Amino acid sequence: MEWVRAIGNGLFRGRGKALGTLLIWGSGFLLATIALNPMRRGFHSLFDKAPASRALLGGGGLDTLFDTGMHQPAFWSAATAMLPYMILLAVVVGLVLMSGVYAQAAEGSGSWRAFWRGAAANVLPFTALLLLNLLLWAVVGLGVGILFAAAWHGVRDTMDPARPWHLFWITLWSALIVVNLFRNSLGFSQARWVLTGGAEGVARCFLRSVAFTFRRFVPVNLMTWTLNLVRAGAMILAVFTLSPGYGTTGRWLATAALLQGGFLFAAYLRVGEARAQVSYARAFLEPATVAAAPMPTGKDEEPSVAAAPVSESGGMEEVPGA
Amino acid sequence: MKRTCLAFLSTLLAAAVAAQSPPVLFSTPMSPRDANYAIQVTLDAAKHGLRGEERIRWRNITDTPATDAWFHLYLNAFANDHTVFMTESGGQLRGDAFDKGHWGFCEVRSIALVGADGTRTPLVQLFPREDHTVMRVVLPAPVPPGGDAVFEVTFEDQLPRVFARSGYAGTFNMAGQWFPKLGVFQGAKGWNCHEYHANTEFFSDFGVYDVSITVPVQYVVGATGVLWKEVRHGAEKTLSFHAEDVHDFAWAAQPDFVDRSESYMGVQIRVLMQPGNRASIPRYFAAVKQDLKDYAEWIWKYPYPEITVVDPPMNGMGAGGMEYPTFITAGASPFMGKRILIPEVTVVHEFGHQYWYGMEADNEFERAWLDEGINSYYEARIMDAWYGPERSFVDDLWGWNLGEEAQERMAYLSLPDMDPIVLDAWKYVSQHSYDVITYDKSALVLKTLENMLGRKKMDEVMRAFFMQVKFTHPDTRDFIRIVSQAAGQDLAPVLEPMLYGTGTVDFRVAQVRNVPRSSPQGYDLTGAAPVLYGTGKKKDKNQEHGRVAKSPFKESYDSTVVLERRGSLVLPVDVAISFSDGTTRTEHWNGEGRYTAWTFSGPKVVRVVADPKDLVPLDLNRLDNAWVDEGDGAVARSMTTRFRVLYQSLVAILFNVL
Ligand SMILES: [Zn+2]
Numbered sequence: 013m014e015w016v017r018a019i020g021n022g023l024f025r026g027r028g029k030a031l032g033t034l035l036i037w038g039s040g041f042l043l044a045t046i047a048l049n050p051m052r053r054g055f056h057s058l059f060d061k062a063p064a065s066r067a068l069l070g071g072g073g074l075d076t077l078f079d080t081g082m083h084q085p086a087f088w089s090a091a092t093a094m095l096p097y098m099i100l101l102a103v104v105v106g107l108v109l110m111s112g113v114y115a116q117a118a119e120g121s122g123s124w125r126a127f128w129r130g131a132a133a134n135v136l137p138f139t140a141l142l143l144l145n146l147l148l149w150a151v152v153g154l155g156v157g158i159l160f161a162a163a164w165h166g167v168r169d170t171m172d173p174a175r176p177w178h179l180f181w182i183t184l185w186s187a188l189i190v191v192n193l194f195r196n197s198l199g200f201s202q203a204r205w206v207l208t209g210g211a212e213g214v215a216r217c218f219l220r221s222v223a224f225t226f227r228r229f230v231p232v233n234l235m236t237w238t239l240n241l242v243r244a245g246a247m248i249l250a251v252f253t254l255s256p257g258y259g260t261t262g263r264w265l266a267t268a269a270l271l272q273g274g275f276l277f278a279a280y281l282r283v284g285e286a287r288a289q290v291s292y293a294r295a296f297l298e299p300a301t302v303a304a305a306p307m308p309t310g311k312d313e314e315p316s317v318a319a320a321p322v323s324e325s326g327g328m329e330e331v332p333g334a
Numbered sequence: 335m336k337r338t339c340l341a342f343l344s345t346l347l348a349a350a351v352a353a354q355s356p357p358v359l360f361s362t363p364m365s366p367r368d369a370n371y372a373i374q375v376t377l378d379a380a381k382h383g384l385r386g387e388e389r390i391r392w393r394n395i396t397d398t399p400a401t402d403a404w405f406h407l408y409l410n411a412f413a414n415d416h417t418v419f420m421t422e423s424g425g426q427l428r429g430d431a432f433d434k435g436h437w438g439f440c441e442v443r444s445i446a447l448v449g450a451d452g453t454r455t456p457l458v459q460l461f462p463r464e465d466h467t468v469m470r471v472v473l474p475a476p477v478p479p480g481g482d483a484v485f486e487v488t489f490e491d492q493l494p495r496v497f498a499r500s501g502y503a504g505t506f507n508m509a510g511q512w513f514p515k516l517g518v519f520q521g522a523k524g525w526n527c528h529e530y531h532a533n534t535e536f537f538s539d540f541g542v543y544d545v546s547i548t549v550p551v552q553y554v555v556g557a558t559g560v561l562w563k564e565v566r567h568g569a570e571k572t573l574s575f576h577a578e579d580v581h582d583f584a585w586a587a588q589p590d591f592v593d594r595s596e597s598y599m600g601v602q603i604r605v606l607m608q609p610g611n612r613a614s615i616p617r618y619f620a621a622v623k624q625d626l627k628d629y630a631e632w633i634w635k636y637p638y639p640e641i642t643v644v645d646p647p648m649n650g651m652g653a654g655g656m657e658y659p660t661f662i663t664a665g666a667s668p669f670m671g672k673r674i675l676i677p678e679v680t681v682v683h684e685f686g687h688q689y690w691y692g693m694e695a696d697n698e699f700e701r702a703w704l705d706e707g708i709n710s711y712y713e714a715r716i717m718d719a720w721y722g723p724e725r726s727f728v729d730d731l732w733g734w735n736l737g738e739e740a741q742e743r744m745a746y747l748s749l750p751d752m753d754p755i756v757l758d759a760w761k762y763v764s765q766h767s768y769d770v771i772t773y774d775k776s777a778l779v780l781k782t783l784e785n786m787l788g789r790k791k792m793d794e795v796m797r798a799f800f801m802q803v804k805f806t807h808p809d810t811r812d813f814i815r816i817v818s819q820a821a822g823q824d825l826a827p828v829l830e831p832m833l834y835g836t837g838t839v840d841f842r843v844a845q846v847r848n849v850p851r852s853s854p855q856g857y858d859l860t861g862a863a864p865v866l867y868g869t870g871k872k873k874d875k876n877q878e879h880g881r882v883a884k885s886p887f888k889e890s891y892d893s894t895v896v897l898e899r900r901g902s903l904v905l906p907v908d909v910a911i912s913f914s915d916g917t918t919r920t921e922h923w924n925g926e927g928r929y930t931a932w933t934f935s936g937p938k939v940v941r942v943v944a945d946p947k948d949l950v951p952l953d954l955n956r957l958d959n960a961w962v963d964e965g966d967g968a969v970a971r972s973m974t975t976r977f978r979v980l981y982q983s984l985v986a987i988l989f990n991v992l
Contacts, residue, residue, distance in 0.1 A: 040986055043981075052974040060966075061961055062959070072724045074735075077973075080957060083955045176648045191991075261968070268978075275982055282989055
């Protein structure tokens with residue numbers, strides 16, 4: 013049960029989890045705060061002097077909110093103007109941060125400097141790996157989409173009223189499976205990249221990781237879906253505990269703190285997942301082929317696995333029969 | 335009471351079967367019964383076709399002889415893409431799209447006039463309107479006032495794929511507007527018989543319906559009226575339904591309906607559910623019971639012995655949310671969590687139509703607000719009484735609530751002033767305008783009326799309206815006249831601008847000014863001896879004139895509050911004005927003029943709220959209804975946090991896929 017061990021390694025063992033978690037959570041918090049700023053200011057000028065808006069505190073008064081949409085359409089466009097920039101920035105920041113997280117997972121280091129060194133070294137190949145994976149899985153997604161569009165057209169004339177309902181679930185799960193395949197294939201190509209020090213080049217790393225994802229389809233999916241389950245559980249828990257509302261300052265503070273706790277946990281899970289992928293990928297690579305960390309190791313770092321020259325003939329192949 | 339009623343109904347039905355004749359439901363007719371139908375119809379389950387024969391006995395209840403007769407052939411709206419309905423709708427209605435290639439039609443094979451001696455005179459079919467949804471026949475001799483005409487019609491229907499109300503989806507068949515049906519003869523004005531328009535519903539006279547439906551044995555059938563006989567013959571069965579004092583007949587058939595019945599307040603409630611929606615059965619029953627209870631209390635006890643609720647399949651939702659006499663279609667879905675009350679709201683609404691449409695049978699082509707608007711008003715009342723006004727539409731969905739009135743107000747705000755409420759349904763600028771104005775604005779107008787009269791008076795007024803017009807075809811004028819009488823005041827000046835006009839209203843606190851008033855100085859001559867008041871400052875010039883008294887006046891302000899009314903709709907409004915000494919006074923403005931102003935001297939004005947009790951739901955913007963000296967920022971803070979959930983989740987998702 014290598015995948016169980018990998019999850020354990022990812023979530024609970026090794027150094028560097030806290031740093032990655034804090035950086036991911038902190039960036040998310042900061043990005044949202046910057047993007048929300050014009051909206052926050054607009055809300056103050058809209059609501060502070062309007063008692064009718066107080067219903068919004070109790071989770072009602074949606075029609076009053078709607079008033080702003082009708083009479084201040086400019087407000088909403090101004091308030092959400094930052095959103096696309098936030099998304100763009102989040103993609104860049106995310107790539108940098110994940111580069112650092114994967115690098116740290118491979119090195120087993122918890123240092124600040126090592127994190128950023130790894131991030132700097134990996135961000136470009138990670139971008140390339142992302143684009144390649146996006147391309148592949150967009151094509152797959154499109155194919156699956158066309159298939160389901162045809163199925164939905166067919167079901168219109170069904171004699172069985174329950175069939176659309178079944179098809180809905182099949183569609184939903186298929187979409188989720190495709191998304192997860194994409195995430196696995198990307199995650200394992202990033203893990204492979206950091207483990208091999210990028211010795212194979214981007215294209216080969218990508219292809220071999222896709223192959224790896226399929227070859228080890230069942231354990232790899234068990235691993236991701238286990239983490240997804242934890243994530244979904246946490247989300248449901250958060251949604252149900254978030255509702256007590258915002259009525260008083262105390263309640264608002266509690267809600268906001270709980271919310272940030274949730275995001276912190278999500279960041280921790282993300283780091284854990286990356287580390288689990290690295291741990292799992294490492295288990296199926298010949299020890300001799302695991303390259304040195306991409307950077308020279310610093311004093312505060314554990315000695316990395318001795319670098320061995322990477323053989324031309326696919327030294328990164330999996331251990332047969334593992 | 336309940337048990338005896340049902341026992342009575344079952345005895346009635348047993349007696350009817352024994353006598354081989356339909357039961358008598360009401361010994362005294364409640365309606366004029368001038369359009370009576372006896373129909374035999376057979377469902378071709380494979381082709382979704384209907385073959386039928388009908389015998390219509392019509393009585394001329396006007397004082398004008400009728401020289402012709404007009405019929406609706408509604409299903410012909412779906413015969414091709416050039417019908418009035420298809421042209422107007424563009425093949426889209428209520429979020430559903432027409433599936434071209436699965437057309438529907440109603441073809442009259444033969445029509446004859448049956449004389450008193452049984453002779454049959456074949457009649458020639460004429461099509462006077464733009465499409466074949468209206469058929470006219472010229473009568474060989476006029477039917478005099480009080481006279482009868484009996485028509486025998488054979489017809490063949492093809493049901494379309496479910497689109498607008500009628501049709502099939504899989505093995506589900508919904509037969510609505512399925513038989514050749516008389517228009518309404520209005521004397522000198524002739525026949526009221528419009529084409530089937532995209533936005534319009536229906537209009538017809540009351541009568542007795544005896545309908546025998548033949549289907550394959552495995553089909554479960556729900557229909558208008560009571561089932562009093564069932565006969566099996568080979569692979570088929572014939573079900574006989576009987577209804578009195580109704581003006582339409584609809585039925586639905588599907589082999590695997592989950593068939594449940596319960597009785598409440600002497601009424602047999604039957605629910606025919608999709609197998610996949612079994613979990614929502616209690617929600618349907620609960621909604622009907624709430625309706626039966628509230629309508630009995632507020633309007634009139636439901637007079638019919640039964641009500642059938644049909645749940646259409648997911649791919650036949652175009653048949654959902656529709657009303658027919660003693661028969662409604664709803665809409666549930668396993669998607670729909672318990673917190674979104676759409677199944678409840680749908681049932682509450684469609685059941686309400688038993689009153690507003692079923693018994694108060696307005697012309698839905700021309701004055702749809704009289705059923706949809708009044709019914710939407712009661713829908714909100716019933717849901718509010720049931721769940722509370724704050725959460726009668728969405729009940730705590732992730733911390734959000736939505737009440738019916740707020741929901742109606744949001745719809746109204748989306749297009750408040752393109753069309754008046756009183757308008758022929760096909761003349762609205764768009765389907766959206768028709769929906770918003772006929773349902774939502776009308777409901778809000780009635781809510782405004784309620785707020786003006788008070789709940790108790792409103793109940794008296796609406797009960798008076800219903801009791802006076804039930805089993806007739808009232809118009810807007812009847813409404814205004816009757817509610818004015820019942821209210822003891824002429825409500826025309828209030829109602830007419832809202833019903834016939836497109837004016838809107840938006841109250842706004844235009845200005846609040848607090849000018850500090852300095853303490854008076856100099857001699858006060860009002861007392862027995864002059865007293866000199868100073869400024870209270872160290873260097874006070876007054877001191878040169880002698881001993882200076884401390885001014886008895888406290889810090890005070892000259893305040894002005896200006897309230898503006900935007901839009902052309904004049905409505906009265908209350909304004910609550912609060913002062914720094916903790917007092918609040920309520921001022922009233924009749925709404926005339928563009929603005930009004932109040933001035934005060936004394937404590938500072940710290941808060942002004944126009945319409946503090948939210949009695950003017952038509953107000954286009956409630957955010958500008960108030961002014962407060964200092965806000966605490968709580969709402970802005972909480973709203974920002976709510977949006978933070980979205981924004982930060984978005985970032986988290988991105989970080990998860992990179
Ligand atoms: Zn309706």
